[in-house]
Amino acid sequence: MSGWEAFSPDTLRSEAKAIAGRLNPVLLHFVEDCVGCALCEVNCPYTPAGEEYGPVEKAEPLRRIVRGQVFLAAKVLPWLFGARLPRSAEELDRWAELAYRCTNCGLCYITCPFGIHSGTMIQHLRYSLARTGRIPTLLKMMMDLEASGNVLSVEGFSKVWSELLGKLEGLGVSFDRKGAKYVYLPSLAEALITPGALVGTAKILNKLGLDWTMPSKPLSVRAPIANLAGDSGAALEVTRRIVDYVAGIGASTVVLSDGGYPYRFLRFDAPALLGKPLGFEVVHIVELLHEALRKGSLKLREVDQKITWHSPCQLGRMGGLIEEPAEVLSSTSKNFVKLESHGLLSKCCGGGNAIACVVPPTIEMFEGLLGGKIPISEKEKVFLDKLYKDMLIASKAKVDEIRKSGASTVITACVGCVHTLQLASKAHGLGVEIKTLPEYIAELLPE
Amino acid sequence: MDIFELAIYILPPYVVALFAFGVAYRVSRYIFMFRRVPVRRRQRPASKLLAGLVKTFLDPLIIDARMRKSDFIGGLILLHILGVIPLIFLLGQHVAMFSYWFPPYSVLRPLSIPSSATSPALTLTAPLKPASEMSWTFVESVWGPLTVILNGDLLAVLAMLGVSYKIGDKLWRAYRRVGHVRLGDFAALLLLLAILVTGFLATHHLPSGDIVTYRFVLGTHILLAEVLVAVLPFTKFWHFVFGYWYGKLHEWYDLKYRRGAL
Ligand code: SF4
Ligand code: SF4
Numbered sequence: 028m029s030g031w032e033a034f035s036p037d038t039l040r041s042e043a044k045a046i047a048g049r050l051n052p053v054l055l056h057f058v059e060d061c062v063g064c065a066l067c068e069v070n071c072p073y074t075p076a077g078e079e080y081g082p083v084e085k086a087e088p089l090r091r092i093v094r095g096q097v098f099l100a101a102k103v104l105p106w107l108f109g110a111r112l113p114r115s116a117e118e119l120d121r122w123a124e125l126a127y128r129c130t131n132c133g134l135c136y137i138t139c140p141f142g143i144h145s146g147t148m149i150q151h152l153r154y155s156l157a158r159t160g161r162i163p164t165l166l167k168m169m170m171d172l173e174a175s176g177n178v179l180s181v182e183g184f185s186k187v188w189s190e191l192l193g194k195l196e197g198l199g200v201s202f203d204r205k206g207a208k209y210v211y212l213p214s215l216a217e218a219l220i221t222p223g224a225l226v227g228t229a230k231i232l233n234k235l236g237l238d239w240t241m242p243s244k245p246l247s248v249r250a251p252i253a254n255l256a257g258d259s260g261a262a263l264e265v266t267r268r269i270v271d272y273v274a275g276i277g278a279s280t281v282v283l284s285d286g287g288y289p290y291r292f293l294r295f296d297a298p299a300l301l302g303k304p305l306g307f308e309v310v311h312i313v314e315l316l317h318e319a320l321r322k323g324s325l326k327l328r329e330v331d332q333k334i335t336w337h338s339p340c341q342l343g344r345m346g347g348l349i350e351e352p353a354e355v356l357s358s359t360s361k362n363f364v365k366l367e368s369h370g371l372l373s374k375c376c377g378g379g380n381a382i383a384c385v386v387p388p389t390i391e392m393f394e395g396l397l398g399g400k401i402p403i404s405e406k407e408k409v410f411l412d413k414l415y416k417d418m419l420i421a422s423k424a425k426v427d428e429i430r431k432s433g434a435s436t437v438i439t440a441c442v443g444c445v446h447t448l449q450l451a452s453k454a455h456g457l458g459v460e461i462k463t464l465p466e467y468i469a470e471l472l473p474e
Numbered sequence: 475m476d477i478f479e480l481a482i483y484i485l486p487p488y489v490v491a492l493f494a495f496g497v498a499y500r501v502s503r504y505i506f507m508f509r510r511v512p513v514r515r516r517q518r519p520a521s522k523l524l525a526g527l528v529k530t531f532l533d534p535l536i537i538d539a540r541m542r543k544s545d546f547i548g549g550l551i552l553l554h555i556l557g558v559i560p561l562i563f564l565l566g567q568h569v570a571m572f573s574y575w576f577p578p579y580s581v582l583r584p585l586s587i588p589s590s591a592t593s594p595a596l597t598l599t600a601p602l603k604p605a606s607e608m609s610w611t612f613v614e615s616v617w618g619p620l621t622v623i624l625n626g627d628l629l630a631v632l633a634m635l636g637v638s639y640k641i642g643d644k645l646w647r648a649y650r651r652v653g654h655v656r657l658g659d660f661a662a663l664l665l666l667l668a669i670l671v672t673g674f675l676a677t678h679h680l681p682s683g684d685i686v687t688y689r690f691v692l693g694t695h696i697l698l699a700e701v702l703v704a705v706l707p708f709t710k711f712w713h714f715v716f717g718y719w720y721g722k723l724h725e726w727y728d729l730k731y732r733r734g735a736l
Contacts, residue, residue: 346733
């Protein structure tokens with residue numbers, strides 16, 4: 028029986044206990060201080076796909092789990108105080124449907140009058156669902172591959188990586204060089220989906236004259252992808268692997284070109300997971316560019332192209348780099364336009380938090396790379412088809428504002444955003460070019 | 475002993491004790507669960523952080539006004555801003571009552587709001603001084619022409635409309651089988667409505683002016699308000715004392731102070 032068919036009340040009960048064990052003051056506040064005003068609905072990218080996908084609705088299952096663990100009244104009268112666990116596989120399926128309608132974009136966090144981040148709760152719900160078997164097969168495969176310690180054990184992946192290495196070698200990149208001050212840390216996901224970002228970053232780091240190196244093989248599928256899928260043990264192991272690698276080189280700074288979840292994870296979440304500082308700084312390539320342009324140590328060529336910036340939620344809102352990328356881009360084109368929602372409330376692309384990574388077109392792409400069918404049950408297929416449909420609805424608001432901006436090129440800095448925008452652009456007939464920031468900037472570096 | 479005596483003279487210490495226990499219980503959990511997170515914050519100018527703090531509190535209000543007008547008017551303006559907050563803390567009768575229980579509260583006396591829309595006098599029987607040792611000499615309120623809005627009658631009606639809007643909204647959501655609507659939501663709103671209605675009736679000596687009925691209605695009003703205070707730390711009313719302040723301050727600290735999202 029596949030994980031999508033299974034239903035075990037015992038697993039659910041033990042997961043409920045595990046969640047209670049993970050409670051901290053912030054999560055407790057998120058769980059217990061909601062007044063049910065539903066204002067969070069208005070900015071969630073998934074509400075247009077259905078009122079039931081509003082943040083407060085999606086966080087309700089997690090609240091049900093926690094209430095039954097921590098509140099006395101809810102333990103005694105679970106039906107009255109909303110503390111009931113699912114009693115059938117169908118109910119559990121429903122929870123999984125809710126949990127996979129969240130990109131963890133943080134829009135609800137700012138919108139909520141009480142600063143409640145429903146995305147965090149939904150993430151915890153996903154963790155529990157993964158234990159019950161409700162985890163998309165492709166995500167699970169990537170998590171297991173990453174935990175194995177050799178993400179290049181798949182022939183298709185290793186082929187893509189070695190082609191890329193060839194290009195990087197051509198740029199004079201030295202790999203695994205001890206004593207370098209900067210370590211550039213790309214992931215397998217970037218190599219597969221945004222290879223131009225790796226080449227672009229290498230060119231920028233060279234131009235900035237930094238003493239840098241990078242691993243000769245990716246240390247993770249994407250940061251630890253296990254952290255998205257809900258395996259904290261595997262996430263911890265991969266994080267340690269990254270920390271040990273950087274310590275082995277002796278670098279003081281890690282540079283990332285993926286401004287999606289990996290940036291937020293390594294910059295802000297990993298120290299909490301490890302329980303100690305990482306021992307090095309984590310910066311996104313845009314921070315180095317911004318600093319170099321500010322100091323005047325770098326001048327970029329200017330173009331006339333009408334460009335815009337899609338701020339990845341994990342780099343902007345949740346990563347703190349909102350204006351820096353816009354300032355870098357505006358120095359390259361007089362025709363740089365900000366999107367209508369640019370700022371703290373920048374619209375989400377709708378595909379983050381591993382959603383775009385598991386939808387049917389991505390599965391097809393991976394089947395091509397893996398050279399075979401990914402075993403997906405009929406039930407999971409139905410789940411993924413509906414998810415894809417909803418993802419395209421969720422991405423519509425972003426597509427609309429890009430269209431309204433009149434830009435011909437959208438620059439962004441996240442693997443997930445690039446992939447989602449490509450799918451959404453095709454589905455909604457947007458017809459713009461989508462580029463990563465390092466790719467775009469590398470073309471404008473002075474000779 | 476009638477309900478009035480029970481509510482005014484007997485219950486207050488028990489209510490305060492329950493409230494204090496509840497507050498201690500809820501706050502202590504936050505203290506015991508606290509763990510320091512070893513994250514290096516992003517440097518941002520203090521002036522921007524300060525402006526960011528104000529924005530953190532304003533953003534939901536702006537979003538509500540722009541994107542959910544009915545809730546902004548019904549839930550925020552009528553219920554919270556005009557209704558409950560000035561009504562609870564500044565209505566003349568409340569200022570007198572709270573000052574009796576807690577004398578320093580009388581510093582708010584000059585700001586008291588009259589109950590009538592037509593007279594700024596701070597009691598129904600003004601200018602007579604009630605025959606009691608602890609009575610005040612009632613005066614005209616400082617609100618002048620603003621009394622047209624700042625008066626107990628209007629604010630109570632607005633608050634009742636606000637609560638009714640909220641109940642209607644919840645019923646509509648419950649009808650559509652929205653999962654987060656729970657029985658407790660209705661209990662809290664109905665309690666609030668009952669307090670407002672009994673308070674309004676007592677002020678107007680309704681349904682009849684005889685002393686027994688008056689004491690019963692006013693006693694019920696005070697008793698229900700005491701129930702609200704006693705259960706406050708265990709219900710969604712907690713947002714008013716803690717959830718709102720903790721939540722928004724934490725969000726500012728996390729997003730703006732630590733991550734630098736300005
Ligand atoms: S906006 Fe906040 S308080 Fe209101 S329903 Fe959403 S999470 Fe709950
Ligand atoms: S984090 Fe984003 S997608 Fe998830 S519930 Fe909140 S607003 Fe919706």
